[in-house]
Amino acid sequence: MKEFEKKLQEFQTLIGKDDAKSERIKAQIVEWLEQNGDDDAREKCKALVLQNLKRIDEDIATIRQQIATEYDILPISYIAKHYFKKSASWLHQRINGYCVRGKVYTLNEEQKQIFNNACKDIAKKIGSLQLT
Template sequence: MYLCRAITEDNLHVRTDRLCTHADAATKEEARRFVEQKLGEIEISVDNLRAQIAGETYRLLPLSYIAEHYFGKSVAWLSQRLNGTLVRGRSYTLNEEQKKIFNDATQDISLRIGSIHLV
């Protein structure tokens, strides 16, 4: 037996904590559609990230510095999330909070670089 969630047909409220021995075909189909939808959203998110930081701009970014100073993580961690790399069978991307941190980091770095002037 395992714990599952079921959606009732009459009110579409999610009921939790129902013990199930197996899921019926409709529940399995609904779960499959949900997973496919979420995977599609992840693919779109990864494609958007890649398009936004493509080519020369991507190579200009100090990813190692951003990963270490803004996330406290390795450059591999950040690269995996920017590229949607499969890790242990799962595709990881930046969540909304992490996207904000990344955007703030690039703005901070651009201000720092913009303030450098040779005399």
């Protein structure tokens, strides 16, 4: 296996991670590829990018499809503030796959679990609500 293929494999394992360490390693890999990559490396990088853009598009479509009819009744700002400790726009960006600072963000697996738990928790609270 060529060195650039090892670098691409490592890069692929970091896709979707946005912690500081992962971002630093990804930047180092990109720098290495820019300095050492040949035409074969560029083609494989391009294929990797296109593959991941397709995956992101599919993730966004899946999320939107799953919450399509309920989207209007979901308390997005409440979920963002109380379950993610983030702004409503932060959650909207991830649900809708908006491009922010040149990068498309979606919910990662951990965030999807938090979102699902938030919906279940809110459903329980609403289900137990009664006026007397």
